[in-house]
Amino acid sequence: MKKTKAQPRSAAARRQRLFLTGFLGVSLASIAFSVVHDNAPSPASAVGALPALTDSGALPRGGILLPGEECVGAQTVTENEFRTRTFNVPVYLPAERSASFTDGWICPRTNAPTAMYGELELTWDPGWETVDASKKFAGLANERDHAEPSSFGAYAGMINYPSASSPYPMAVFVVGDTAVTVRAKYAEDVNDVISLAREIAKSAQVATGRGELAE
Amino acid sequence: MSKDVWRDLVCVVAGGLVAAVLFAIAAPTNLLPQADAAIPPCFTHNDGTDYGQLSSTEYSGGVPQTTLNGIRANMTIKPNVECQKIYSTYVYKANETALFEFGYALGWIACFNDQTFVKYTIPTLIAVAYESDGTRHCQVWGNSNHPTGGSVDNFRSSDLNANGYWGGYWNGTSMQSAGWNLGFTQGFGGTNAERARPDENGLIAFTVHEEAHSGAWSLTENITGDYDTDPGYKWTTPNGHRADVVVQ
Numbered sequence: 001m002k003k004t005k006a007q008p009r010s011a012a013a014r015r016q017r018l019f020l021t022g023f024l025g026v027s028l029a030s031i032a033f034s035v036v037h038d039n040a041p042s043p044a045s046a047v048g049a050l051p052a053l054t055d056s057g058a059l060p061r062g063g064i065l066l067p068g069e070e071c072v073g074a075q076t077v078t079e080n081e082f083r084t085r086t087f088n089v090p091v092y093l094p095a096e097r098s099a100s101f102t103d104g105w106i107c108p109r110t111n112a113p114t115a116m117y118g119e120l121e122l123t124w125d126p127g128w129e130t131v132d133a134s135k136k137f138a139g140l141a142n143e144r145d146h147a148e149p150s151s152f153g154a155y156a157g158m159i160n161y162p163s164a165s166s167p168y169p170m171a172v173f174v175v176g177d178t179a180v181t182v183r184a185k186y187a188e189d190v191n192d193v194i195s196l197a198r199e200i201a202k203s204a205q206v207a208t209g210r211g212e213l214a215e
Numbered sequence: 216m217s218k219d220v221w222r223d224l225v226c227v228v229a230g231g232l233v234a235a236v237l238f239a240i241a242a243p244t245n246l247l248p249q250a251d252a253a254i255p256p257c258f259t260h261n262d263g264t265d266y267g268q269l270s271s272t273e274y275s276g277g278v279p280q281t282t283l284n285g286i287r288a289n290m291t292i293k294p295n296v297e298c299q300k301i302y303s304t305y306v307y308k309a310n311e312t313a314l315f316e317f318g319y320a321l322g323w324i325a326c327f328n329d330q331t332f333v334k335y336t337i338p339t340l341i342a343v344a345y346e347s348d349g350t351r352h353c354q355v356w357g358n359s360n361h362p363t364g365g366s367v368d369n370f371r372s373s374d375l376n377a378n379g380y381w382g383g384y385w386n387g388t389s390m391q392s393a394g395w396n397l398g399f400t401q402g403f404g405g406t407n408a409e410r411a412r413p414d415e416n417g418l419i420a421f422t423v424h425e426e427a428h429s430g431a432w433s434l435t436e437n438i439t440g441d442y443d444t445d446p447g448y449k450w451t452t453p454n455g456h457r458a459d460v461v462v463q
Contacts, residue, residue, distance in 0.1 A: 058263075058325075060270045060305040060407035061442045064345045065312050088281075110281050110403060112310035123310050127282070127401035130377045139396055144350070166348040172398065179398070181312075183347060 067121045067185040071107035087113050089126045090178050094199035119184050129177035152201035162187040171197035175204045250333045255323040257298035258411045267445020271405040271458040274437040279403035281309035285373025285427030286404035292338050294364025296321035299411035304372045306404035312347040313399050317372045317383030326353040338362040342383040375430045408460050424456040
């Protein structure tokens with residue numbers, strides 16, 4: 001008797017529980033979707049497939065400069081001027097006979113110098129005095145699929161092997177408060193990028209009185 | 216299957232359906248946004264570039280000041296959009312090969328990995344970064360933290376301790392827990408306005424520009440409207456820390 005009376009209540013409770021299970025399941029899935037959609041950083045997974053001008057037109061000042069691309073109003077700088085002139089950042093170059101300088105310029109708006117060695121672009125950036133370069137490049141490389149921290153002589157740096165999400169081969173290392181960056185537009189130039197960076201590191205060691213490389 | 220099993224199944228499905236309906240009603244309209252892989256037809260330029268873009272920059276000695284660790288400014292939140300508009304603060308690496316940008320956007324935006332355009336019908340926070348190796352970062356806060364139309368909010372792009380971690384701040388609140396790890400620590404910066412069509416009202420006042428050096432903020436002294444591709448608009452700078460987008 002007791003059991004017979006309890007039966008309908010138990011069935012109703014069961015259906016209620018099942019209803020709640022479905023409700024909660026869909027709710028949690030919706031919330032999870034919402035959180036992921038809202039917060040996940042979205043590095044481009046296929047830069048090569050981007051509509052070429054979409055971001056260029058939607059970034060401040062028309063977009064970033066690609067490897068080898070001149071800034072507006074670029075003024076020519078010769079190799080000799082690079083070796084003799086004073087810039088707002090120490091300029092480290094490869095030894096004269098180790099690589100062929102082909103072009104150079106300075107941006108009049110920012111005084112930022114750029115040198116070209118064929119397809120390879122060489123730039124220098126100040127502002128690294130507060131950065132632990134070893135830690136920085138280990139972290140940056142860890143966040144990328146195709147990059148690794150590396151030493152260029154005595155200097156901590158990183159090599160970016162081109163991938164879909166970071167298409168330009170690049171080697172970067174820090175001398176004092178200056179980051180030296182070599183990059184190229186085409187993936188096949190990656191070994192040349194690394195070689196040029198190592199040549200510049202040798203010159204930098206000489207220039208900064210740190211002696212020749214042991215390697 | 217027995218009748219009981221069917222009944223149980225119906226209960227679970229009914230619960231799920233009720234939750235889904237409630238979720239759809241409660242969600243903001245842009246939670247399940249419209250998406251389009253092609254360039255939206257409302258763009259004047261069918262390659263998805265802006266109809267017009269204006270950028271201001273803090274100057275020193277007649278050239279952009281390239282040692283900023285951050286920039287911030289107040290801007291009015293404009294709630295209406297025809298197609299697309301973006302208002303932001305930005306800092307570029309001095310040699311213009313990398314940047315960080317943070318602000319708000321309305322309308323069709325291509326932020327996600329596949330570059331699909333998604334329509335945001337209310338003001339939506341957005342952060343974008345490019346690195347010298349071509350790595351692109353983009354994030355929108357599509358489901359929460361929407362600026363309110365008509366209010367004047369503060370937007371900031373900064374790496375105050377100059378360690379290469381750049382972050383966006385909205386009304387003083389950091390929107391990214393650790394920022395993005397980027398390969399530069401300083402650069403030149405200012406504010407930016409973009410629109411996709413000539414009938415888009417893109418007028419705005421960027422006020423109280425401040426610049427950061429060595430962790431300290433101060434008013435900019437020479438904010439300069441030095442980039443303008445918009446046929447209908449121009450910059451006017453009433454003082455060293457205010458830049459307004461006005462009709463030509």
